[in-house]
Amino acid sequence: xxxxxxxxxxxxxxxxxxxxxxxxxxxxxxxxxxxxxxxxxxxxxxxxxxxxxxxxxxxxxxxxxxxxxxxxxxxxxxxxxxxxxxxxxxxxxxxxxxxxxxxxxxxxxxxxxxxxxxxxxxxxxxxxxxxxxxxxxxxxxxxxxxxxxx
Numbered sequence: 267x268x269x270x271x272x273x274x275x276x277x278x279x280x281x282x283x284x285x286x287x288x289x290x291x292x293x294x295x296x297x298x299x300x301x302x303x304x305x306x307x308x309x310x311x312x313x314x315x316x317x318x319x320x321x322x323x324x325x326x327x328x329x330x331x332x333x334x335x336x337x338x339x340x341x342x343x344x345x346x347x348x349x350x351x352x353x354x355x356x357x358x359x360x361x362x363x364x365x366x367x368x369x370x371x372x373x374x375x376x377x378x379x380x381x382x383x384x385x386x387x388x389x390x391x392x393x394x395x396x397x398x399x400x401x402x403x404x405x406x407x408x409x410x411x412x413x414x415x416x
Contacts, residue, residue: 271306274298275386282351284344290333291366293340295347295359296376301390303360304376307383336366 267283274281278300286293298305343362350356360375378391 267306268310271298272384272386275300275305275384275390278390280351282344282348284340286333286336286340290336292364293336294361294363295340295344296361297347297351297358299360300387301378301392301394304378305382305384305387307387308379309376332366336364339364339366 270281271283273279280297280299282295282297283306284293284295296306297303343364347359347362351358359373361373363370363372365371378387380388380391382388382391
């Protein structure tokens with residue numbers, strides 16, 4: 267994923283990323299917009315950030331039966347989010363987490379790290395900050411009709 271992240275930052279390509287935790291009962295999806303949202307290098311999973319060899323991870327407490335279910339749920343979220351982006355409907359989530367143990371679904375938008383290790387990410391951040399802020403005007407019309415008929 268780090269190689270894909272670097273290539274997408276270099277090409278200014280938006281992309282979707284997802285993962286399932288080592289304990290197989292939580293996961294996430296992320297829509298990455300270079301310079302605007304955190305890239306994979308800005309906020310990597312703990313295993314990647316710690317540079318731990320995943321083969322050496324102790325697997326105690328892993329529910330092997332949960333892994334395919336969790337992967338299927340996360341994949342479904344990823345496909346739905348991708349379709350919302352491609353077909354322009356609904357709200358595209360920048361980040362959606364999933365915890366099977368607590369039925370918890372955190373949503374957030376992760377801001378890029380100004381000290382990101384990826385130089386292309388830092389360049390995209392500078393480009394994004396240099397863009398003028400566009401304000402969308404909205405027209406508000408007063409509805410003169412009665413709220414209810416007496």
